[in-house]
Amino acid sequence: xxxxxxxxxxxxxxxxxxxxxxxxxxxxxxxxxxxxxxxxxxxxxxxxxxxxxxxxxxxxxxxxxxxxxxxxxxxxxxxxxxxxxxxxxxxxxxxxxxxxxxxxxxxxxxxxxxxxxxxxxxxxxxxxxxxxxxxxxxxxxxxxxxxxxxxxxxxxxxxxxxxxxxxxxxxxxxxxxxxxxxxxxxxxxxxxxxxxxxxxxxxxxxxxxxxxxxxxxxxxxxxxxxxxxxxxxxxxxxxxxxxxxxxxxxxxxxxxxxxxxxxxxxxxxxxxxxxxxxxxxxxxxxxxxxxxxxxxxxxxxxxxxxxxxxxxxxxxxxxxxxxxxxxxxxxxxxxxxxxxxxxxxxxxxxxxxxxxxxxxxxxxxxxxxxxxxxxxxxxxxxxxxxxxxxxx
Numbered sequence: 001x002x003x004x005x006x007x008x009x010x011x012x013x014x015x016x017x018x019x020x021x022x023x024x025x026x027x028x029x030x031x032x033x034x035x036x037x038x039x040x041x042x043x044x045x046x047x048x049x050x051x052x053x054x055x056x057x058x059x060x061x062x063x064x065x066x067x068x069x070x071x072x073x074x075x076x077x078x079x080x081x082x083x084x085x086x087x088x089x090x091x092x093x094x095x096x097x098x099x100x101x102x103x104x105x106x107x108x109x110x111x112x113x114x115x116x117x118x119x120x121x122x123x124x125x126x127x128x129x130x131x132x133x134x135x136x137x138x139x140x141x142x143x144x145x146x147x148x149x150x151x152x153x154x155x156x157x158x159x160x161x162x163x164x165x166x167x168x169x170x171x172x173x174x175x176x177x178x179x180x181x182x183x184x185x186x187x188x189x190x191x192x193x194x195x196x197x198x199x200x201x202x203x204x205x206x207x208x209x210x211x212x213x214x215x216x217x218x219x220x221x222x223x224x225x226x227x228x229x230x231x232x233x234x235x236x237x238x239x240x241x242x243x244x245x246x247x248x249x250x251x252x253x254x255x256x257x258x259x260x261x262x263x264x265x266x267x268x269x270x271x272x273x274x275x276x277x278x279x280x281x282x283x284x285x286x287x288x289x290x291x292x293x294x295x296x297x298x299x300x301x302x303x304x305x306x307x308x309x310x311x312x313x314x315x316x317x318x319x320x321x322x323x324x325x326x327x328x329x330x331x332x333x334x335x336x337x338x339x340x341x342x343x344x345x346x347x348x349x350x351x352x353x354x355x356x357x358x359x360x361x362x363x364x365x366x367x368x369x370x371x372x373x374x375x376x377x378x379x380x381x382x383x384x385x386x387x388x389x390x391x392x
Contacts, residue, residue, distance in 0.1 A: 048263025
């Protein structure tokens, strides 16, 4: 009589073995699906104005493998979580254009020259010398992201080169997290914007790195954007071509949508020379715990806007504000005056090799009210430069 093991093995038929193999295959497949779902999950939740954004959570999860697939998913009418696991390089996919532009900032090798987009050179720089430009068309044609999308990068793998993302004309409920956008014709003014919002609601842009952008890293307007949170992003202004011909990008963050409501928190703005940000059009912007570093021009500018800047660091900033005529509240010490409007005290900003902001217009506090995000002391945000951008 054989052993128990021999008896058990001998009792298995070919059908039994086949069934076991099928179960094994199914288990492996389910484990893979589980791992994909885990990798695709959004980290944290939006604070402040964008708190209602859920993105594509109600739909399925997809992983594009080509630029065409990525575009198709992002522009579809379905609710989707789109996981980026690779670099999507759009450069060359739509051809190049060679034409005459202009050189309003100089003709040196480190100067940005301008594409004559919408006759900008003709109408606004008529005295600038002409310049030959050859640019990648994809950079000027962003992906038009549809409503109910989550765009999330897996580790540091989610990268888009040569094309930005645009949300406009009434789209809503979009989350963009943990990706990098780069290489949008950086040598040319009007070479492309990384992230554009115009006429949107319930948007959360979080942990995104933008670099080597021809025009704006982040731009809102001209149409109203409500319920927007822009958090933990790395605006990297280092470039070989700039409007001041000095490696500092000028066109950084431009928020001038009509009566925008925006939370701008925990962002790292580095090596820029202006528009960091520029506000206008009665936008209401809460800016807690941001970190401005190595700004050789100005940080804040704008008019007809409401801005609360608190708990933030300004380090090596030549000019903290210029041409500002909006309403500003920027506490110079921890400030209990915010308690009645925000339900908490405000935190002082910190300045190192930078002039202090001056602003105590309490109308800003009533504009923000219960929409205020949490804020920490400026002494506790030294990790922002390391944590901002696609670091999840």
